[in-house]
Amino acid sequence: MARNQKDFYYHQAQKEGYRSRASYKLKQINDRMNIIKRGDTIVDLGAAPGGWLQVAKELSGGRILGVDLQFIKEIDGVTTIKGDITSDETIEKILEFAGKGGVDIVLCDAAPNLSGNWALDHARGIMLNDAAFECAKKILKPKGTFVVKVFQGDLFKDFFDRVSAEFVYVKSYSPQASRSTSAEIYVIAKRFLTAPVRKNHLCAVEITGMGESGDGIAYLDDFVIFVKDAVLGEIVKVKIEDVKPNFAFAKVLEKLDKLPENQYLTPKYVPKTDGSFANFESESSEQPKKQKILRVRDRSLDIDNYVPPADEKDVEFD
Incomplete structure (x- = not known):
C-alpha cells in the first residue's frame, strides 16, 4: 500500500x-x-x-x-x-x-x-x-x-x-x-x-469603560482586556482566561485599593x-x-x- x-x-x-x-x-x-x-x-x-x-x-x-x-x-x-x-x-x-x-x-x-x-x-x-x-x-x-x-x-x-x-x-x-x-x-x-499577556497570567487593572455585553473594559498599556462581572471605576486583580491578537478576556480575583506600580503581576509576556x-x-x-x-x-x-x-x-x- x-x-x-x-x-x-x-x-x-x-x-x-x-x-x-x-x-x-x-x-x-x-x-x-x-x-x-x-x-x-x-x-x-x-x-x-x-x-x-x-x-x-x-x-x-x-x-x-x-x-x-x-x-x-x-x-x-x-x-x-x-x-x-x-x-x-x-x-x-x-x-x-x-x-x-x-x-x-x-x-x-x-x-x-x-x-x-x-x-x-x-x-x-x-x-x-x-x-x-x-x-x-x-x-x-x-x-x-x-x-x-x-x-x-x-x-x-x-x-x-x-x-x-x-x-x-x-x-x-x-x-x-x-x-x-x-x-x-x-x-x-x-x-x-x-499580546503582552497569556492565559492564566495575573494583572491589576482599572475598569475605565463598559462593553455592550456588560463586561468591564480595562487596558494594559494599549492592550484591551474585557473583564467579566466588573464595575466601572473599580481597580481589580484579574486572571487572564483567553487571549486574542488585539484583546483578552479575564475574570476578577479580588478588588484592590489602588493600582500597583507594575500592573503586570505576572511578568509582561515577551516571546522568546x-x-x-x-x-x-x-x-x-x-x-x-x-x-x-x-x-x-x-x-x-x-x-x-x-x-x-x-x-x-x-x-x-x-
Whole structure:
C-alpha cells in the first residue's frame, strides 16, 4: 500500500512538473486548513529542493522566499537564500526581503538527517522544529501563520504546547500524501499573538469603560482586556482566561485599593527569540520509548481537545 502510494504521488509530481511528491502535502494542507491567500508573502524554511516553493507561488502569487543550507535551483518568481535559519545574518536577510511588516506565512517541511537511533532522531527533529519556530516568531506579522512538519513521539506534545502559547488557533493534521507508515504530522498555527499577556497570567487593572455585553473594559498599556462581572471605576486583580491578537478576556480575583506600580503581576509576556532550545542531550542516550503513534487521515487532529469560546465560531480552519 505504501509503495503504491509513493508511486502515485511520485509519478504525479513528475507529470505535473513538481520537484517532489511533498508538493501534494502542502496542497492538501491548504485545501483542508485554508492557510494561503492570494498575495501572501511566504517564507519556506529548509525549502530544498523547492516543491513547497512551487506550490506556495502557485497558490499565493505573492512574494515567496526559500531558505536552505543547500542550493535551490531557480524557480520563476521565487527568491532563494542559502543560509542557516538560526543565524542573525539569515534572519536579517529574510526581514530585508519581507519589509518592515514581516511575512504572512512561515512554512517548514524540513527533516533532520537520520541516524537510525529513534530517540536521537526524534530529539534532533524537535530541535529543528524549535529552530523554525524561533525563526517564525522573529519574522511573522501579527496574526501570521506557521506550518511545520513534526515527527510524533514523546517530545511532540511539549512542542505543540509551546506553539499553542503563541497563536490563537493551533491544530495538527496529516495529509493524504503522507506515507501511511510515517509518523510525520503537520502543526498548523494561525493568528500569531503579540499580546503582552497569556492565559492564566495575573494583572491589576482599572475598569475605565463598559462593553455592550456588560463586561468591564480595562487596558494594559494599549492592550484591551474585557473583564467579566466588573464595575466601572473599580481597580481589580484579574486572571487572564483567553487571549486574542488585539484583546483578552479575564475574570476578577479580588478588588484592590489602588493600582500597583507594575500592573503586570505576572511578568509582561515577551516571546522568546534568543534561539535557545531545550536540552535533549539526555534523551539521545535513552532507549527508544514505547509510544502510541497517532494515525490521522483526511481529518484534523486537535491534540488539546480545543473548543472555541462559546461566543466565537471557529472558522479559522473551515
